[in-house]
Amino acid sequence: MSDERFDLAIIGAGPAGMAAALEARRHRLHTVVLDEQSEPGGQVWRNVEAVTTRRPQDLFLFGAEYADGYPFARRFRACGADYRPGARVWQVEVAPPPSEPGPPASLALPTAGRLDTGPDDDAVHVERRHTGADRHVYFTDARGSHHVAARHVLVATGAYERPMPLPGWTLPGVLTCGAAQVMLKSAAMVPSAPVVLVGAGPLVLLLATQLLRAGVKPAAVVGTVPPANWLRAAGRLLPALLAPGYLSKGLSLIGALRRAGVPSFAAVTDLRIEGSACAEAVAFRSRGREHRIAARTVLLHQGVVPNANLWQSLGIEHYWDPGQHCFRPVVDTWGNTTIAGVLVAGDSAGIGGAEAALCAGELSGLSVAWQQRRIDTAERDRRAWLTRRALKAHWSVRPFLDRLYQPPPALRVPAGDDTIVCRCEEVTAGELRRLALTGVAGPNQMKAFSRCGMGPCQGRLCGLTVTELIASIQHRAPAEVGCYRVRAPVLPVTVGQVAGLDRMPGG
Amino acid sequence: MFRSLREDEGTDVRIAQVTLSVDGEACTLPAGAPVASALLRLGSIARLTGLSGSPRAPYCMMGVCFECLVEIDGVPNQQACMVAAADGMVVRRQDGHRAASGVSSR
Ligand code: FES
Numbered sequence: 001m002s003d004e005r006f007d008l009a010i011i012g013a014g015p016a017g018m019a020a021a022l023e024a025r026r027h028r029l030h031t032v033v034l035d036e037q038s039e040p041g042g043q044v045w046r047n048v049e050a051v052t053t054r055r056p057q058d059l060f061l062f063g064a065e066y067a068d069g070y071p072f073a074r075r076f077r078a079c080g081a082d083y084r085p086g087a088r089v090w091q092v093e094v095a096p097p098p099s100e101p102g103p104p105a106s107l108a109l110p111t112a113g114r115l116d117t118g119p120d121d122d123a124v125h126v127e128r129r130h131t132g133a134d135r136h137v138y139f140t141d142a143r144g145s146h147h148v149a150a151r152h153v154l155v156a157t158g159a160y161e162r163p164m165p166l167p168g169w170t171l172p173g174v175l176t177c178g179a180a181q182v183m184l185k186s187a188a189m190v191p192s193a194p195v196v197l198v199g200a201g202p203l204v205l206l207l208a209t210q211l212l213r214a215g216v217k218p219a220a221v222v223g224t225v226p227p228a229n230w231l232r233a234a235g236r237l238l239p240a241l242l243a244p245g246y247l248s249k250g251l252s253l254i255g256a257l258r259r260a261g262v263p264s265f266a267a268v269t270d271l272r273i274e275g276s277a278c279a280e281a282v283a284f285r286s287r288g289r290e291h292r293i294a295a296r297t298v299l300l301h302q303g304v305v306p307n308a309n310l311w312q313s314l315g316i317e318h319y320w321d322p323g324q325h326c327f328r329p330v331v332d333t334w335g336n337t338t339i340a341g342v343l344v345a346g347d348s349a350g351i352g353g354a355e356a357a358l359c360a361g362e363l364s365g366l367s368v369a370w371q372q373r374r375i376d377t378a379e380r381d382r383r384a385w386l387t388r389r390a391l392k393a394h395w396s397v398r399p400f401l402d403r404l405y406q407p408p409p410a411l412r413v414p415a416g417d418d419t420i421v422c423r424c425e426e427v428t429a430g431e432l433r434r435l436a437l438t439g440v441a442g443p444n445q446m447k448a449f450s451r452c453g454m455g456p457c458q459g460r461l462c463g464l465t466v467t468e469l470i471a472s473i474q475h476r477a478p479a480e481v482g483c484y485r486v487r488a489p490v491l492p493v494t495v496g497q498v499a500g501l502d503r504m505p506g507g
Numbered sequence: 508m509f510r511s512l513r514e515d516e517g518t519d520v521r522i523a524q525v526t527l528s529v530d531g532e533a534c535t536l537p538a539g540a541p542v543a544s545a546l547l548r549l550g551s552i553a554r555l556t557g558l559s560g561s562p563r564a565p566y567c568m569m570g571v572c573f574e575c576l577v578e579i580d581g582v583p584n585q586q587a588c589m590v591a592a593a594d595g596m597v598v599r600r601q602d603g604h605r606a607a608s609g610v611s612s613r
Binding site: 038054088161170184186189191192307425426457 | 562566571589
């Protein structure tokens with residue numbers, strides 16, 4: 001087994017992970033960054049180095065924010081962190097010796113008042129330095145399985161798209177909007193026409209305009225925002241206007257789609273994707289009328305949710321955020337969790353977007369430098385001051401966006417019994433509802449009875465649906481219903497890969 | 508389901524291309540593109556489900572959904588969206604396979 005020992009191990013090289021690495025290196029922390037992609041950037045800046053250097057003619061497709069990723073990635077590569085691309089982490093191990101203190105006493109569950117806000121200035125600080133034992137990170141790359149030890153671990157695994165269980169969503173030809181962006185960024189490919197975008201959220205608008213620029217005019221943008229969401233969001237418009245640039249960006253995207261004459265539908269219901277061997281059409285009701293739009297590629301999006309498996313496998317205390325409709329880890333202003341020496345930053349701690357993730361990553365890097373006595377409290381707080389203000393500004397748009405784009409109930413828990421909830425094990429909403437009515441205690445029992453969540457995706461694409469389905473049938477709060485117990489390894493690992501760990505010295 | 512951005516302009520010489528085969532069918536891709544993009548380009552499904560034998564194709568392209576499990580160069584249950592295409596790769600569709608055997612999800 002490898003003897004490599006670091007001050008800080010960062011999992012994920014998206015905005016949060018890169019920002020944390022830059023800050024950690026500023027204070028000379030011996031830092032390793034493990035990322036599953038072949039280039040830094042995360043999903044937002046996916047493939048930005050290759051696009052910038054090898055396909056510069058395509059940069060215009062993605063806009064200025066994407067291009068900003070290139071200089072940032074260059075700085076990250078030059079910062080002196082040991083960057084390991086293609087590394088897929090399957091386990092983080094925290095085995096505190098008996099002498100090590102438990103969860104920091106000052107870390108309390110957020111109160112209801114700040115559930116839909118990000119970390120803010122009044123949030124509790126963990127004024128305790130973790131100086132205890134190493135944490136262990138296990139990962140696999142093209143050369144085999146490896147292990148590194150580090151005093152601190154930062155989980156910066158980002159987000160993925162919220163599952164959108166509708167009739168027909170398992171048909172070939174149905175993908176997420178994010179998948180279409182990956183295709184454009186990493187394979188220079190566009191979806192075959194007719195393309196229909198279905199759902200809600202900034203990414204739908206962004207992707208539609210990117211496809212337009214790429215010469216693929218969507219056959220339709222089918223919006224799912226219920227009218228009631230506008231009313232709920234309106235009250236949060238004022239703080240949203242103070243957040244830098246978000247709303248004007250959204251309006252300009254909408255304008256571009258209008259000018260291009262992309263047909264759009266709003267507040268649709270009764271959504272379904274039709275087809276036998278692959279997707280053929282999207283059908284829905286809008287303003288009291290039935291519509292059916294032919295499609296070869298259907299791109300779904302219903303916002304993003306934290307990529308939580310890794311921190312969940314550590315047993316970090318978490319809570320249900322009713323604004324974002326997902327579980328979030330309890331963290332302080334710096335990203336410290338209830339497990340000493342483990343931090344979570346960026347979207348994997350709650351959806352704040354790339355700009356907020358940059359700030360959060362930086363704050364986590366500062367906190368680790370402080371905990372390892374590279375800087376004193378005064379310097380930490382002085383350096384954090386501006387970043388925390390920026391973080392707060394970026395979060396001020398969230399209450400508006402979260403309310404506006406809150407997925408309607410029928411898209412979180414399918415109304416029809418035949419709709420597949422668990423794609424891996426082909427478990428339907430009807431079967432889950434029957435079990436929920438018989439009184440299953442929670443998601444774990446549901447899994448044992450139905451195999452829902454037992455497939456290779458390990459519940460990533462059914463977990464939230466199962467929680468909300470049980471909650472709605474049994475009239476309980478999602479927080480009380482809870483979520484799947486996630487255990488390592490968080491990726492399917494073969495016996496050979498685990499065995500290879502011992503045979504292979506060196507990381 | 509997908510086509511090249513520059514189908515009409517021919518191959519861009521600045522970008523290295525690789526050719527792999529999917530169930531015997533050749534597919535040329537930009538180097539570094541995920542194997543799953545070949546499946547989507549060919550309109551090919553990745554696997555048939557174990558229970559009902561329904562066809563599935565890549566869905567998330569970011570390692571989350573596991574719908575893209577294929578056999579690559581003889582090794583089964585590889586996430587095609589997480590593996591970069593390389594020249595001469597042999598990709599095969601899987602029928603009814605579940606997760607990697609051995610230590611696996613619970
Ligand atoms: S397409 Fe979802 S894991 Fe590969």
